[in-house]
Amino acid sequence: MLLDTASMYFRAFFGVPEILAPDGSTPVNAVRGLMDFISRLVEEYRPSELVCCWDNDWRPQWRVDLVPTYKTHRVEAEVEQAPDVEVVPDPLQVQVPIIRDVLAAFGISVVGADGYEADDVIGTLATGAGRPVDVVTGDRDLFQLVDDDAEVRVLYIARGISKHERVTNDWVRAKYAVDAAQYADFATMRGDASDGLPGVKGVGEKTAATLLERYGDMPGILAAAEDPASGMGPGPRAKIKAAADYLAVAPQVVAVARDLDLPRTGHDIPRSPADPDRVRALAAQWGLESPTERLLKALAG
Known part of the structure; x- marks a missing residue:
C-alpha cells in the first residue's frame, strides 16, 4: 500500500x-x-x-x-x-x-x-x-x-x-x-488548472478521448495532425498544431x-x-x- x-x-x-x-x-x-x-x-x-x-x-x-x-x-x-x-x-x-x-x-x-x-x-x-x-x-x-x-x-x-x-x-x-495507460496523454490535452497545466486550447475531455481512441497515444495524435490522409478533422488538427510547443514538453511533466x-x-x-x-x-x-x-x-x- x-x-x-x-x-x-x-x-x-x-x-x-x-x-x-x-x-x-x-x-x-x-x-x-x-x-x-x-x-x-x-x-x-x-x-x-x-x-x-x-x-x-x-x-x-x-x-x-x-x-x-x-x-x-x-x-x-x-x-x-x-x-x-x-x-x-x-x-x-x-x-x-x-x-x-x-x-x-x-x-x-x-x-x-x-x-x-x-x-x-x-x-x-x-x-x-x-x-x-x-x-x-x-x-x-x-x-x-x-x-x-x-x-x-x-x-x-x-x-x-x-x-x-x-x-x-x-x-x-x-x-x-x-484506458488507464492513456490517461497521462488525456490529462495533458485536457489540462489541469490545479496543476497549472493549460492543456490544448479548445480540446476538452470528449475530444481528447476521441483522439486517443482513434490514434492511440500522443505520438500518434501528433503524427496524424501532420498527415493530411489521417482523417483528423480540420478543427482538432488546427488545435493540436497550435499547441505543438506545449505538447512537445507537457507529456514529460504529466507522466x-x-x-x-x-x-x-x-x-x-x-x-x-x-x-x-x-x-x-x-x-x-x-x-x-x-x-x-x-x-x-x-x-x-
Whole structure:
C-alpha cells in the first residue's frame, strides 16, 4: 500500500475540526486525521507492506523548466525572500514535523526522492512491484498507474476515506472513455488548472478521448495532425498544431517517474512500534492517545 501522504494530511487538515494539543496552542487535527486514515485503510485492506510516499520536492525545477506555469498558483509570489514556497496554511505546516515523528516512532516507512514528488515515488514503487499494489490518493493524475494485469489499482479518496473508490481500468474507461495507460496523454490535452497545466486550447475531455481512441497515444495524435490522409478533422488538427510547443514538453511533466533509485525492501508493515517509548511520549505530548491506540490495534492485525 503506497500512500500519497500529503494528499492525505491535507484532506485530514481540512476535513477534521481543529483540535489543540495539551499545550493549548498547537493544532493536531491533521496528525490525528492521518493516523486514523491509516488505521482504517490498514484494517480494511491488510497490506503486508506500507509506504508513506513523501514530496521531497513538491514543485521540481525540471518540471517548471518544461512548463513554467506548473503549480504557479500554489506559490506565494508576495514572499520576496522565498518566492517558491508552497502555500501551506501555518496551522498545517506546524503539524508536518509531528507527522514525521509519529511515523518514525511507529516504524512506518517514509520514502522520498530529492528533485521528485511523491507521485514519482509512488510510480516507481508501483511499477514492477511483482505483487498487488494499492495506491491511496486524492490525485487523479495517478490513474495513469492503474494496471489490471499487474494488479495495480488506485484507492481514490477524493470523496473521503469512508467513500473511497477502487479504481481499475474499467473504472477509468467508464468515466473518461480512455484506458488507464492513456490517461497521462488525456490529462495533458485536457489540462489541469490545479496543476497549472493549460492543456490544448479548445480540446476538452470528449475530444481528447476521441483522439486517443482513434490514434492511440500522443505520438500518434501528433503524427496524424501532420498527415493530411489521417482523417483528423480540420478543427482538432488546427488545435493540436497550435499547441505543438506545449505538447512537445507537457507529456514529460504529466507522466510520473517510474525508474527512480529507491529501496524496494524494508517496507514491511510494523506489527509493533519501532520505538514504543517514543510513541507513548508523542501521544502524551500532543494528545494523540486515542488515534495512537487505534493505529496500534490496526497494525497489530
